Amino acid sequence: MASEAHGEETGGLVFHPLDQFIVKPLFGEGPIHWYTITNVTLWMAIAVLAIVALFVLGSRGRAIVPTRVQSVGELFYGFTYKMVEDVTGKDGVKYFPYIMTVFVFILFANFLGLVPMSFTTTSHVAVTAVLGFGVFTIVTLIGFYKHGFRFLGLFWMSDAPLILRLIIAVIEVISYFVRPVSHSIRLAGNIMAGHAVIKVFAGFAAIAAISPVSIVAITAIYGLEVLVAGIQAYVFTILTCVYLKDALHPGH
């Protein structure tokens, strides 16, 4: 399908940098419904299985002197726990399991996407928007549960004149909704851009004269992408903690 859409290029240089993001059904052809098992489903399942292997099977022994796998799991746990405690304070630690789940899932999805021939699930806004709006919904519900309708005081500046107060309230509501949108677009955009750049450099490898440059460039970008995969998961999690702190302690 892809080659029909792009036509046959004559120069020998063929760029399809975005073809790696096509969602395909795994079994058979045909339209994709919400229940169709696609490559996205497969790679998400692999991410979940890898997480289970690390945390459940790895710490099955519950050894006091941890095995190698268990100590890696403990490292992740300690890192995330410290981050949640530092940013949200003691009363945010209750929500640690959710934040840990989100962090580990994004981290594993990002790194599994770097495996050659794999599919990067976090490069789709559809995936990250579910994560981002999930965080948004949960944080907002926690805010309402903790503070009742006083939580709406976040949008109501009581020290401004009444006419301005209405306009400011609208602006505040919009800027509240900016957060999940930027939260999800940032993750998907960063991951997608990096993977597309790798493919563009790979396309240049078809010319023999510049193929060494191309391979060096791919290696360099790949190294950067390893960094991006970790940092984006970290940024997503730390912003989740910041939003949670805002919901627990509203006020400007």
Next chain:
Amino acid sequence: MKKDYSQAQLAWRMVIELVAGLGIGFVIGYGLDYFLGTLPIFLVIFIFLGLAAGVKTMMRSAQEVQTKLLAKQASENEGN
């Protein structure tokens, strides 16, 4: 290397916040106009409101970074 990258990260964050504010303003304005049949009015108003919201979010994340920086500097001065 990692430090430089985190600076770029900050720039990206602010740009995306600005554009997302504009986009949300556009969608709300266009939606209201679509249902009320007053095409340009709410669109224009809400694009400006969205821009203001985007700038506000951007300024807030800049402020967040600045307070963090000042706190870091203060703790370094204490150490000396």
